[in-house]
Amino acid sequence: xxxxWSAVGDFLPTFWKGVLVTLQALVLGSLIAFAxxxxxxxxxxxxxxxxxxxxxxxxxxxxxxPLLVQLFFLFYVMPEWGLTLSALATGVIGLGxxxxxxxxxxxxxxxxxxxxxxxxxxxxxxxxRHRTWTAVILPQAIRRVAPALGNYVIAMLKDSPMLFAxxxxxxxxxxxxxxxxxxxxxxxxxxVGVAFIAIAYPASLLLRALERRLxx
Numbered sequence: 001x002x003x004x005w006s007a008v009g010d011f012l013p014t015f016w017k018g019v020l021v022t023l024q025a026l027v028l029g030s031l032i033a034f035a036x037x038x039x040x041x042x043x044x045x046x047x048x049x050x051x052x053x054x055x056x057x058x059x060x061x062x063x064x065x066p067l068l069v070q071l072f073f074l075f076y077v078m079p080e081w082g083l084t085l086s087a088l089a090t091g092v093i094g095l096g097x098x099x100x101x102x103x104x105x106x107x108x109x110x111x112x113x114x115x116x117x118x119x120x121x122x123x124x125x126x127x128x129r130h131r132t133w134t135a136v137i138l139p140q141a142i143r144r145v146a147p148a149l150g151n152y153v154i155a156m157l158k159d160s161p162m163l164f165a166x167x168x169x170x171x172x173x174x175x176x177x178x179x180x181x182x183x184x185x186x187x188x189x190x191x192v193g194v195a196f197i198a199i200a201y202p203a204s205l206l207l208r209a210l211e212r213r214l215x216x
Contacts, residue, residue, distance in 0.1 A: 025163060062098060074094050109148075114144075
């Protein structure tokens with residue numbers, strides 16, 4: 001089968017729309033995952049069982065159910081309870097919530113990896129608890145786990161095509177729509193595949209460089 005470059009030209013305008021939607025979902029989803037993951041990690045360290053146990057139960061449930069099921073639940077079930085969001089907003093929240101349970105474990109390992117002497121020094125200086133966390137513990141923990149957090153951003157990118165299931169026209173969604181309209185499949189899917197590689201591979205190289213720099 002001959003590769004039709006003219007079809008690529010026809011696909012590119014809608015493809016760039018898909019790229020914009022994909023990056024929007026990725027950036028906003030990552031922000032939610034990073035922020036909410038830190039909340040989960042700190043809540044799981046709480047001395048109060050009434051806080052620690054429900055958070056642990058929720059994160060385990062989310063982590064052990066498929067992302068696609070969660071997207072369907074948010075998009076189709078939540079409106080029955082009075083909460084209706086756009087497809088893109090639902091996708092962003094779904095991605096962020098799902099990956100927050102993984103970033104929570106990353107934060108937890110980073111916090112556990114802070115040397116005990118740092119905690120003891122903070123106590124010796126009589127630092128308030130919030131100051132101990134914000135000025136001593138979290139900066140060191142996040143520095144240790146930054147590459148691992150970046151890996152989940154790449155994983156989120158590769159899961160973004162699932163948003164098409166709830167009507168979000170990201171890169172793959174645009175390719176599928178173009179293919180259904182023109183009956184050309186090779187060109188749009190090839191462009192999308194190359195685009196994912198063009199985004200993910202340089203990002204992985206950057207993360208490796210960042211990891212080498214941080215472990216010095």
